[in-house]
Amino acid sequence: MVIDPTQNIDIWEFLKEVPDPEIPAINLVELGVIREVEKNDDELFITITPTYTGCPAKKLFEDLILEKLAEKGYKKVKIISKLNPAWTTDWLSDETRNKLLNEGISPPTIGDRIIVCPNCKSKNTKLLSQFGSTPCQSLYTCNECSEPFNYFKCH
Ligand SMILES: [Zn+2]
Structure with missing residues (x-):
């Protein structure tokens, strides 16, 4: 499955x-939720992959x-969940990761599960709760600056 951004650019x-x-x-x-866009005359097929299988936001995304x-x-749009x-x-x-950091949400680092504080960039952090402000996030706290923050969970 490949995202081809040269197809249906307007969509x-x-x-x-x-x-x-x-x-x-x-x-x-x-966010990477939208995987494919296909156009067939006036009908659109949008393939989405929800961020989290139990994500209550799935219906909202649609x-x-x-x-x-x-x-x-x-008006004729079909949403396909993949x-x-x-x-x-x-x-x-990387740009999206930086935006998340600016929002005070620690994005995961590829191949590295060290959770960085979005406030002071310290790696000395600890888990407070599996569920943060949404089920797709966990709540952490920073041992350096004592700021609580949300971590975007890896799946
Ligand atoms: Zn910190």
Whole structure:
């Protein structure tokens, strides 16, 4: 499965206008939730991979996508959920990771499970709770600056 951004560029641009309901600073394309866009005459097929199989935001993702595309004149939109391969935080770009850090959310580092404090960049952090402000995040605290922060879970 390959994302081909040269196809249906306009649709990808519209989808970039849809913010992640949990982290509004980043959009669904940046989050890697939107995997494929196919156009067949006036019908659109959007393939999404939810960030988390039990993610309560899944329905919300779909509604937001449908709403945005309807606003752009696409009334016939089918959303296809694809769970395999599962969404991984590796799909986040460096730019998206930086945006998360700016939001006070620690993004995972590829191949490295050290959780960095978004406030002071210390690696001396500890888990407070498996569930943070949303089920897709965990709550951590920093041992250096004592700031609690959310960590975007790896799956
Ligand atoms: Zn800190």
